[in-house]
Amino acid sequence: MSNDESHSRYDGSLTADHSYLGLTDEHALNFPPFTILPNKTKIECPLLASRFCLYPGEILPIITDDGDAINVLERVRTSENGYCFHLCRESPFDTNLYGVLLQLTHFRADADEISVFAKLKALQIFYFTEGVRLQAYGIEVFVFNLKVSGEAIKEEISNLMINACDPKWLYQQSQTFEIPRNMLRFLTNHNWDTLKAKIFRYYLSIGMDENFAKTKLEEDPAFVSYYLISNVPMTLKEKQSLYVESVESRITYCIDNLVARFIRISCNRHNCLLAKNGDFIFVSHAGLCQLFVNPAGFYFYVVTVKSNHLALGTSENTWYPNYNWGYLLCDCTRHHGWGYSSFTSEPKMFACIHFKSCNIVRFPVMNQSEYPPFETRELRERDWIVRYDGY
Known part of the structure; x- marks a missing residue:
């Protein structure tokens, strides 16, 4: 992986006692009323x-x-x-x-x-x-x-x-992960140490740096929950519903349901197979799920998967420099995204599947109402909540 050249002041990290507005940061004290x-x-x-x-x-x-x-x-x-x-x-x-x-x-x-x-x-x-x-x-x-x-x-x-991807920071070698369907089981009483172990394994499986993952798990559980819903394939409706839940609910729902019960991604017209467990590929720091906006302003929410189809298209207006792109069609000839191929970069071939034209198929997912009440768990959102008193 190529090295990021970051300005020392803007390292993107937040301390344990931060607010999301960074109001404890010496560089961020001059804000208007909000x-x-x-x-x-x-x-x-x-x-x-x-x-x-x-x-x-x-x-x-x-x-x-x-x-x-x-x-x-x-x-x-x-x-x-x-x-x-x-x-x-x-x-x-x-x-x-x-x-x-x-x-x-x-x-x-x-x-x-x-x-x-x-x-x-x-x-x-x-x-x-x-x-x-x-x-x-x-x-x-x-x-x-x-x-x-x-x-x-x-x-x-x-x-x-x-663009929700920076090709200059592409991994030099293809890094893949398989969603471990049986890796996690639902626990009646969640323990934070157990949850951290689960999330840490998932982080490593999608290519996150080990030290960075450990730091985030210790210092910023809220960031952990948002990172999960940004890097687990899910529908926009699922993402929006998780956004209004607590930090704890976001973590447990993503890990115990959306990750552990995933089966495949299929065409929403004739159920053609597009991607199965183990097909996802991590090609950039943006993660598995990326969002692109074309010059006309239309957005495309995609997930990157492994592909063995050589894209014989064009490099013009490509989202990934050094990659040619072509249309990705399923067995029923429906357009589901774009295939990418390169003779100089790794991975050689991959595909972007557009979520609007597909279904995410899982084993039955547990409803939020079936989770134990918060007061029965060790892990509580109030332990993490950001307080703005005094600012």
Whole structure:
């Protein structure tokens, strides 16, 4: 794996006593008045061409050669706090500013091309009251508005392409994992040490660095829960329902149900097999499940899987530099995504399956109501909850 060149100030890590807004960070004390959105509040933020939620803790890689975008990212990198705000409004008549605060964690300019590779970490979803000018607090603002058709109209930053993958950080060797169906069993009384062991094994199976995994498990269980729902194949409805649950529920539901009971991904028209247990492939730091937005603003939520089909298409507009791409069709000739192949990079071949055209098939999944009540478990969300008293 190639080395990341990260600015020392923006390492993306959070300490054990952090708040998701980073208010204990010496670089992040100068913030305007804001309100944290309460649990179960849903705002359709046009981040990533919208109708898709970006959750706290998720990483948003950006690849761009647009001069205006590079200038904005450079200002974020050199600012005192290293934060920017992705802006949206719930309606044209709403004067409040809703959105996601983002922290710049990596910034690298390519020596051979006029382009920038950056990573932004989502910290918290909230809103500022009307009349607040974020620039006055040293916070850069990315603005994206949406048409009803779903096309993203870029304002202030033209031609900014957002990709949930950074090919410059591709693994040099193919790293795969098999979802261990019988690895985990439901426990009547959850023990945090037992859960940590489960999650640690899952983290290693999808290619996470061992030391990083240990640190996150000890310091930030909330990040653990968001990382799981970002890297376990699931429907958008399942992801949204997990988002409003507690930290504990997210972890146990992902591990004990969505991971352990997975069978296959199949065509939603004629049930053709697209991927089975063991077919998933980890090709970038973005993880297994990635989100892409094309220049027209339409988004594609995909999962990467192993493939033995040579893509004899084109490299033009490819999401992965050095890879040719072609359409991925199943036995009933339905379009399910794209195949990628390369003669110079590893893995040689893989495919991106688009979730909109497929079904995720599992053994019967236990309902949330069947879990033991929280008071019977050692693991409680109140032990992890971020408190903002005094800020």
